Each structure stands twice: as C-alpha cells, then as structure tokens.
Amino acid sequence: MLLAIDIGNTHTVIGVYAGESLESMWRIATSRTATADELRVALSSLFSLESLAFEDVRAGAVASVVPSLTQAWVRAVEDAAGATPLVCSAKTAEGLFDADYPRPAEIGADRVADAVAARVLYGAPVVVVDFGTATNIEVVDSEGRFRGGVIAPGVQTSANALFSHGARLPVIDLVVPPKVIGTSTVEAIQAGIMLGEADRVDGLVRRIFAQLGYEAPVIATGGLAPVVAPHSSTITAVNSELTLEGLRLIAARAEA
Ligand SMILES: Nc1ncnc2c1ncn2[C@@H]1O[C@H](COP(=O)(O)OP(=O)(O)O)[C@@H](O)[C@H]1O
Numbered sequence: 591m592l593l594a595i596d597i598g599n600t601h602t603v604i605g606v607y608a609g610e611s612l613e614s615m616w617r618i619a620t621s622r623t624a625t626a627d628e629l630r631v632a633l634s635s636l637f638s639l640e641s642l643a644f645e646d647v648r649a650g651a652v653a654s655v656v657p658s659l660t661q662a663w664v665r666a667v668e669d670a671a672g673a674t675p676l677v678c679s680a681k682t683a684e685g686l687f688d689a690d691y692p693r694p695a696e697i698g699a700d701r702v703a704d705a706v707a708a709r710v711l712y713g714a715p716v717v718v719v720d721f722g723t724a725t726n727i728e729v730v731d732s733e734g735r736f737r738g739g740v741i742a743p744g745v746q747t748s749a750n751a752l753f754s755h756g757a758r759l760p761v762i763d764l765v766v767p768p769k770v771i772g773t774s775t776v777e778a779i780q781a782g783i784m785l786g787e788a789d790r791v792d793g794l795v796r797r798i799f800a801q802l803g804y805e806a807p808v809i810a811t812g813g814l815a816p817v818v819a820p821h822s823s824t825i826t827a828v829n830s831e832l833t834l835e836g837l838r839l840i841a842a843r844a845e846a
C-alpha cells in the first residue's frame with residue numbers, strides 16, 4: 591500500500607492506495623504546530639478505524655505547502671510505516687513534470703501533483719482549478735508542459751476577509767444562493783462570494799485560453815470544487831482526488 595499525504599493550508603488529506611485503487615481517504619484539519627508524535631497518533635487512529643495495518647504500507651508520498659509540517663509528516667510516516675516518503679516537488683516529479691517555467695522550485699507541491707495527475711489522467715492540454723485556501727490554476731500546454739497559472743484568494747479566505755472588515759456583516763454558509771440579486775444580506779454576500787468565484791474562474795480561464803491560442807478541458811479539485819463547479823461554464827469535470835492521484839503517479843515512477 592502507498593500512503594499519500596497532501597498537506598494544505600486548511601486541511602490535510604490522507605489517502606491509502608492499494609495499487610491504483612484509493613482504498614481510504616481522510617480529511618483532517620491542518621495544525622501548523624503539530625509534532626511528528628501527534629501526527630503519528632492521528633495516523634494510527636485513522637488506520638485502526640478502518641482496520642488497516644502499518645505493516646502493509648510499502649511507500650509514502652507527501653505534498654506539503656506548509657513548510658513547518660513537512661519534516662513532521664515525513665517522520666510520522668517513517669515511524670508508522672517504516673518507509674521514508676517521497677517529498678513531492680518539481681524536482682522529485684521530474685520525468686512526469688516538465689515545466690517551461692523560470693523557477694520551478696517555487697511551485698507549490700500540490701500544484702505539481704495536480705498538474706501531473708491532470709496530464710496523465712486527462713491528457714494535454716489541460717487546466718486545473720484547485721479550490722482550497724487559495725484558488726489556484728495550473729496550465730499544462732498542448733506539449734504537456736506546465737506553463738504556470740494563477741493564485742487567487744480562496745472562497746473561505748475571501749469570505750473571512752470580508753467579515754473581518756465589515757462591522758455589520760454576518761458570517762455566511764458557503765452555499766450558492768437561488769438568484770444573483772440577493773434579497774437579504776446573507777444572500778447578497780453568498781452571491782458575491784460564491785457566484786463571484788465561479789465567474790472569476792471562468793473569466794481567468796477564458797483569458798488563459800486566449801493566451802494559449804486554444805481551449806482545454808478544465809478539471810476542478812479542492813474542498814470547494816463540488817460546490818462551485820456546477821455554476822462555472824468552463825469547468826468540465828470535478829476530481830476531488832486529483833492531488834492524491836498525482837502523488838500516487840509520482841511515487842510509482844520514483845519506485846520504478
Ligand atoms: N468537504 C467540504 N465541504 C465543504 N467545504 C469544504 C470541504 N472541505 C473543505 N471545504 C472548504 O474549503 C476550504 C479550503 O479547502 P481545502 O481544499 O481543505 O483547502 P487546502 O487545500 O488549502 O487545505 C475550507 O476553508 C472549507 O471552507
């Protein structure tokens with residue numbers, strides 16, 4: 591089995607693969623100050639919850655965008671599974687990740703994994719929109735090369751900024767309102783945040799197509815993808831496992 595861990599700024603997603611099949615997937619809160627011991631305890635409870643055994647883990651792969659947690663997770667996987675995980679980056683994904691980009695080392699590991707999975711699973715060209723703490727877009731051109739993309743505030747991040755600066759504004763649920771013209775404060779904010787997000791992505795994707803000179807399938811992933819994607823006119827598929835799939839592909843290639 592492969593233990594794949596995607597450490598995002600808000601959530602850490604943990605996947606257990608048997609070959610190409612994702613057997614278990616858990617989403618836990620990312621705590622920036624967690625220690626390797628705490629992470630090992632978390633891993634061990636999740637494993638026992640589904641009667642999985644550490645002995646069956648043969649390899650690990652980690653994509654981290656939270657530098658303070660990378661080593662803690664590496665140690666937790668080593669302690670639990672006895673295997674040193676591959677740490678995903680533009681460099682360790684070499685062979686699967688071809689970047690036409692000035693400084694590949696600065697690309698977030700989740701973006702590398704997303705781009706790899708999208709190209710392998712959907713072909714090139716392809717665009718990924720990852721709705722997390724940030725809403726980021728990855729562009730893979732018709733030659734299969736990562737060309738760069740977009741980093742914008744994520745849905746919850748934008749909403750938080752609005753609440754903290756508007757003295758009279760209530761906290762809202764991140765759901766899409768029935769109509770764009772809000773007839774209450776809550777609906778008006780939901781229209782601004784949720785429909786605004788779908789339209790912002792569509793506008794950015796159209797600009798990306800214009801720059802490339804051609805269109806491409808657009809794959810949505812990240813916590814809020816299922817909520818926003820139905821309201822977008824450019825997103826063609828939702829794949830909530832895209833980042834984990836990228837880790838699986840990168841780890842498989844590193845082993846071969
Ligand atoms: N399963 C879910 N259902 C609804 N909203 C979610 C879910 N998971 C995450 N979110 C929302 O998406 C935001 C960030 O998503 P996530 O993909 O976890 O970010 P990151 O990859 O940056 O950790 C969270 O702030 C939360 O509001």
Ligand SMILES: CC(C)(COP(=O)(O)O)[C@@H](O)C(=O)NCCC(=O)O
Nearest residue numbers: 598599655696697698722723724726
């Ligand atoms: C863009 C990100 C903040 C997205 O993180 P997430 O929303 O998944 O928590 C992350 O990929 C990151 O820190 N990237 C480094 C900068 C870059 O990719 O250019």
Ligand SMILES: [K+]
Nearest residue numbers: 720722724726
């Ligand atoms: K993201």
